Amino acid sequence: MLVEQRRNRLLELVRVRRFAALPELAEELSVSESTVRRDLEQLERQGSAQRIHGGVLYTGTSPMIPHFEEAQTHEWSLKKAIAGKAVALVEDRDTILLDGGSTTYEVARLLLGRSLSVVTNSLPVANLFASDTKSDLVFLGGNVCPRSGVARGPYTDRMLSMVRVRKTIFSVAGINEEGFYNNDLLLVETERAMMRAADEVIVVADSTKIGRQSLTHLCPLKDVQHLVVDDGIDDDWRKIIEAAGVKLHVAKIEMTKDE
Amino acid sequence: MLVEQRRNRLLELVRVRRFAALPELAEELSVSESTVRRDLEQLERQGSAQRIHGGVLYTGTSPMIPHFEEAQTHEWSLKKAIAGKAVALVEDRDTILLDGGSTTYEVARLLLGRSLSVVTNSLPVANLFASDTKSDLVFLGGNVCPRSGVARGPYTDRMLSMVRVRKTIFSVAGINEEGFYNNDLLLVETERAMMRAADEVIVVADSTKIGRQSLTHLCPLKDVQHLVVDDGIDDDWRKIIEAAGVKLHVAKIEMTKDE
């Protein structure tokens, strides 16, 4: 059997069952587990599946995530850890606003099943909450970016001026002494509106973003109340950020063994 | 927290996420992993969940596609035929507004890949177009109904007052001499706003809806320019509807083999 053919069949198998175990797949495709693993790695990079201990989960098309950038497996566990720390900042019955982005998506996943009022401009996030009976969902309309599935632009801003929330959670593309940065002009404008709509602003970002800047300046450090990062952040930056009045929440990552 | 309460919450968590990892659940319920395991054993015995290496899978009734249960196959081919007729009314580069509903969803599916500006308040429809690079997508924000995945309510109305489209396509729950009906109060209000935003209004409905009324009166017949139905409509109704100035488009249904 050809390689491509096998990969397609693998994806199909994973898609139909929502979960598949490794030995099962190896048997079915008549290849070794090693090969299945390698194939799955590809599927994971491509975003159609998520590997977990014991098998694979299908994550494809139903929530479209084909462009949550090349989520290196490593970065992914980073995001999960950060998300875990971030959800602790959310209380039951809160009204929260969630931005797009893969880290925010993880946060959203962990918030499922809690009693919340959720406002979002992200299609993938909205899909998560749409079937959750515990929470109310308000979608912020606007022009939907086909790449990220996020609504932004004047319509969104206008709608944001009509809502009030307790907490806004969003991710950024860069952080330095001057403040926070993002790489989409329209989105930055919308995120400013999001900040205005909230009592508290929570930024989630992995430590690789620190010290980097990006296309557009979003706001100075002091405008954000909470920043959740992984423990890759160094002490100098900690001081700078905390000196600006930002409350820092550091998520511990269990290191692999590259030290 | 009481035991029963925790168990319920656990099930709810597992249901709404399709997969949940053990540490994640333990953290969230503030109990040890041991306890979560024991609880999961119960859920497994009871049949609502399936434990796997690394976490749990929900196996109860599918929460994945809560939006319109795949209706009877018969009605479905009806909807497809109607949709086929309806898309003929849409020209390339049109700006169209699409409502929720299963028939409208079929229309949306057939419109994929064409150069259009699409405005919609339906999450399922938005998902279709979100990954379509050929068309622009504007999502109408608002309160999302968890049952249907449709945004409606004051936010939506407000946003609708800001857009103009060539054609609005929506479905209704009933049609009689007095006009059109739908069964959601908020939605009717939103649909009125949709009509105001459009040059032309196209209603799609199968013939079973004709002669029926429903909770709320939407508008008189004359406010709609096009009505697309299947050929189950009888001649009396054709006359009544056409007399009101509505252009009627009848989709021919090829009978399957139950005759």
Added chain:
DNA sequence: CGCTAAATGACAGAAAATAATCAATAATTG
């Protein structure tokens, strides 16, 4: 044909998850 590069399968050590055990705590009952 012979060479190179990719793909594959097998294996060993490392990591993760589970099951089983036990002490401590909370609830229940006579």
Added chain:
DNA sequence: CAATTATTGATTATTTTCTGTCATTTAGCG
């Protein structure tokens, strides 16, 4: 109120799965 039972969290031993490496096979190409 004391005794019994159920529930819980920590710990350990065991099993399972994962990662990484290496030899072998297969496919592609000059």
